[in-house]
Amino acid sequence: MGVPVPTFQEPGVSDTFERVGYTVVPGLYAEHVPELVSIYQQMLDELAPSDPYFEPPMTGTTVIGDLELRNRVCHAITPIIARHLDEVVEGYRFLGAGLRVKQPGPESALPQHQDPTMVDEGCHWSMNILVPVIDTTPDNGALRVVPRSHKIMPKLRSLDLEDRAETFTPHELTDPLVETIPMRAGDAIFYYNSLLHGSGPNMTTDARPMVIGTLLSAETPVTVYFRKPENPRSLERYEVPDDYFNRMENFERDHKLRPSVGRRLDDVNDSYDVSLDQIAAALREGDS
Numbered sequence: 001m002g003v004p005v006p007t008f009q010e011p012g013v014s015d016t017f018e019r020v021g022y023t024v025v026p027g028l029y030a031e032h033v034p035e036l037v038s039i040y041q042q043m044l045d046e047l048a049p050s051d052p053y054f055e056p057p058m059t060g061t062t063v064i065g066d067l068e069l070r071n072r073v074c075h076a077i078t079p080i081i082a083r084h085l086d087e088v089v090e091g092y093r094f095l096g097a098g099l100r101v102k103q104p105g106p107e108s109a110l111p112q113h114q115d116p117t118m119v120d121e122g123c124h125w126s127m128n129i130l131v132p133v134i135d136t137t138p139d140n141g142a143l144r145v146v147p148r149s150h151k152i153m154p155k156l157r158s159l160d161l162e163d164r165a166e167t168f169t170p171h172e173l174t175d176p177l178v179e180t181i182p183m184r185a186g187d188a189i190f191y192y193n194s195l196l197h198g199s200g201p202n203m204t205t206d207a208r209p210m211v212i213g214t215l216l217s218a219e220t221p222v223t224v225y226f227r228k229p230e231n232p233r234s235l236e237r238y239e240v241p242d243d244y245f246n247r248m249e250n251f252e253r254d255h256k257l258r259p260s261v262g263r264r265l266d267d268v269n270d271s272y273d274v275s276l277d278q279i280a281a282a283l284r285e286g287d288s
């Protein structure tokens with residue numbers, strides 16, 4: 001299955017990215033680690049103990065209830081990340097960055113998943129960048145990916161995550177194919193939003209903060225999709241502002257709602273018809 005590919009500056013990287021779905025750039029933000037640590041610490045100092053940030057085991061800036069603090073943290077991190085993107089990739093639009101934090105404890109594992117669709121993946125690309133603020137290891141929840149899965153997994157994924165059950169693949173299938181990617185603080189990984197990825201539990205005593213940001217192919221608007229409960233083969237499409245996720249007052253509640261900003265576009269038909277057996281065969285074939 002062909003996929004639109006970002007243009008990476010380093011020769012050969014676009015081809016690898018197209019094939020495996022991710023690329024790591026060691027040390028890209030190494031010089032900014034002290035600044036990122038300080039932004040993170042300052043955020044913790046300012047958070048009220050009752051803030052929703054402290055509720056989920058996988059938390060981060062999108063769930064901060066204090067909107068002023070959330071925006072301030074994101075506005076501090078975004079220009080740092082923006083500074084080095086041109087060295088790596090061209091023809092992109094950067095939506096901004098925040099923090100994704102894994103609290104200590106076994107319940108902080110994040111199962112393999114694809115992110116909700118943000119562009120028409122038939123003709124545009126979208127990818128996330130993660131930059132660990134501390135070193136990540138298999139013990140504290142380093143990223144885990146299923147290489148090549150972006151080629152076979154669905155291109156249309158509902159923002160409310162109601163179709164996650166269908167787009168999740170069973171652990172028995174993905175576990176043998178998962179690659180753990182430990183990184184040093186300040187390294188960067190870029191991966192397609194359609195790539196299966198997740199992270200293990202943080203079994204250490206310290207939280208694991210990572211910067212998370214999103215890039216889209218240039219001039220591509222953000223579009224989000226909602227599968228129609230009465231006709232799951234059809235998805236409502238909405239164009240939303242770039243800061244849509246950061247505008248949500250209550251992320252857990254609001255990402256399930258139809259957008260109240262932006263504009264309603266057409267419905268799109270989902271013709272994806274690939275069985276679990278076919279997914280398994282495609283992933284194993286690529287593995288051999």
Ligand SMILES: O=C(O)CCC(=O)C(=O)O
Nearest residue numbers: 100110143197198199210
């Ligand atoms: O922080 C992580 O371990 C991964 C984050 C992630 O996959 C997500 O937010 O969708």
